Amino acid sequence: MIKQIQATETYWVRNEVLRKGKPIETCYFEGDDAETTMHFGIELNKKIIGIVSVYQVNSKLFFDENQFQIRGMAVLNEFQGNGFGIQLLAEAEKYCFEQKASVIWFNAREKAVPFYEKSGYQTMGNPFEIPEVGTHFVMFKIS
Numbered sequence: 764m765i766k767q768i769q770a771t772e773t774y775w776v777r778n779e780v781l782r783k784g785k786p787i788e789t790c791y792f793e794g795d796d797a798e799t800t801m802h803f804g805i806e807l808n809k810k811i812i813g814i815v816s817v818y819q820v821n822s823k824l825f826f827d828e829n830q831f832q833i834r835g836m837a838v839l840n841e842f843q844g845n846g847f848g849i850q851l852l853a854e855a856e857k858y859c860f861e862q863k864a865s866v867i868w869f870n871a872r873e874k875a876v877p878f879y880e881k882s883g884y885q886t887m888g889n890p891f892e893i894p895e896v897g898t899h900f901v902m903f904k905i906s
Contacts, residue, residue, distance in 0.1 A: 765854045768804040770795035773814040773835060776804075780837035785895075792835060794818045803854050806839075813838035814861055815851040824887060824901060825878050827865035834869060848887040853881055860906055876900055 770791070777790040790845050796799050799819035804811040814838040815837050822830060837848045870893070871879050874893060884902040893899055 765803055767803045772804060772811060773802050773816060776811060776814045776839060777835050778835050779839055781835065787836045787879060794820065801858055803851060805851055809879055812842045813847045813851050815855045817855050820883040824867050825866050825868065829863055829865045831862065831864045831867050832869055833867060843902055848878060864906055866900060866905050870899040871902045873898040873900065
């Protein structure tokens with residue numbers, strides 16, 4: 764079951780998957796508490812096992828006015844490969860399109876690029892490094 768959650772409910776999954784071994788404070792992202800930000804979690808047996816956050820943020824890479832950024836998408840390792848990520852991505856996209864998004868964009872980890880390509884996202888530009896996190900690509904989908 765996917766439901767809307769609070770930013771603080773994302774921190775544990777972010778820490779386990781995206782910031783392993785780092786302080787929990789690194790799991791707060793700028794904009795987490797903005798009125799235009801939405802957080803979704805997928806529950807299994809009353810435990811949040813996957814999360815995604817959606818921010819109304821414009822990137823200078825796109826000229827579109829109504830842009831949304833997906834960030835912090837993660838599914839606990841033991842639940843990956845079971846379709847939960849696809850469900851979370853679909854929920855995030857649904858929200859963006861309800862908000863009349865003209866483009867959805869994000870910075871994807873190199874290993875996640877094929878996952879997003881299967882859902883119609885394209886890479887833009889060259890790979891880049893996020894210190895202590897790894898190689899990323901800008902990815903996007905125009906609505």
